[in-house]
Amino acid sequence: MSVEAFIITGASKGIGLALSKQLAASGHQVIGIARSKPTDWTGALFITHDLTDIDGISQVMAQAVQAISAEAEAVTLVNNAGTVEPIGFAAANESQDIAKSITLNLTAPMSLSSAFLRGTETSNNRRIVNISSGAGRKQVQGWSAYCAGKAGLDHYTTCLDAEYENLRAVSVAPGIIDTGMQERIRESGEEDFPQIEHFRNYKSSGKLSSPEDTASGLIQLMQRADFNELPVLLDLRELPQ
Template identity: 85%
Template sequence: METFIITGASKGIGLALSKQLAESGHQVIGIARTQPEDWTGALFISHDLTDIAGISKVMSRAATEISAEAEAVTLVNNAGTVEPIGFAAANDGQDIEKSITLNLTAPMALSSAFLGGTESIKTRRIVNISSGAGRKQVKGWSAYCAGKAGLDHYTTCLDAEYENLKAVSVAPGIIDTGMQEKIRESGEEDFPQIEHFRDYKRSGKLSTPEDTASGLIQLMQRPDFNELPVLLDLRELPK
């Protein structure tokens, strides 16, 4: 049995991942603003991750609930936002700050608190949910691209700093979640690739949260997980 601490656990990938891991007999601790009605994990902690000051208390509580029987503990930094969508000049400073806070600062603060609260545990992992947008330019997503690029590089530093930690940053692909709905609702003047994303939905090219969660679990259960590159794409994993 392993323990998984998952952010953004109230919907989308986070909820699907939480359900599948709990059903497999693992201990799941979820973190998000609102607890879903169908939560099946061991513990749910309600917290808005843009409140950075409260993260150490949240992680402290999670750490005290880790089962003594856990063979490994994994933090999955899944929570994120694609907003603001629009060219750089149109992005309000407060919206940029919120984007960077949720996509980069919160995972950094969570990781720091996680590492400090699990020092006695032999096997630790941090799985950061990134995006292909962090590895290439996308017009209209400058804040999102910057946050995910920062998350990628932060993960490489984590993996290098600790011997008893494996950290990876995973681009999960294009998934049918609320984030995709926000993208499809934007205008072409803000996001020139809008029609491509609308076509993904129309043509059934979007992955489901459940399939993506299953892929992430397969990734984390690989016997060679500790030898994998830090930056990964769920659609292009090494055999």
């Protein structure tokens, strides 16, 4: 089996941690980035950094790229970190909360991608997998900042994929996952998020995917023989056969 290197943001919990564990268990090199290191980290390297600190991203990525094994036959950046905050109609969203949302959901992935591209320019097999959301492709009342950030991430990904011949970039909506983000959504009020009961029902009726199943699906996606021919914008629940 070929060994690949993966740089994964938001690697301390949820999808990011599950993806890191599964890839590491398969013998791949995993470099995680998040605000705090999980106690059950199994990857090769963990870099502690708050991605809203944009000024430190170049240094973080330089450290990650420097650690990539010379034996790695491919290198992949997975921009997974994100936030659904602020939840509420647009008039209720404060400037600092909007700025933090856009920074984490869009500016940080863009900055990480730029630094990744600079650090891996000699690689002939590199990928960027951005974790997006269906909310970036349709309006959701109460999530204007989140929707805008993910829509921007989608379009940024199409630009990346068009700009570089030795890069494959995709933006993947993973579905509705049973993570801390979902807990925060269920805690919101109907006045801030009119679809709240739907999301509570997803949990009570067992319709949420687990982080582990989602991570497995992402790995299967990245291992597809036709990965480079797939559309740039993908939904993990609706992949072409």
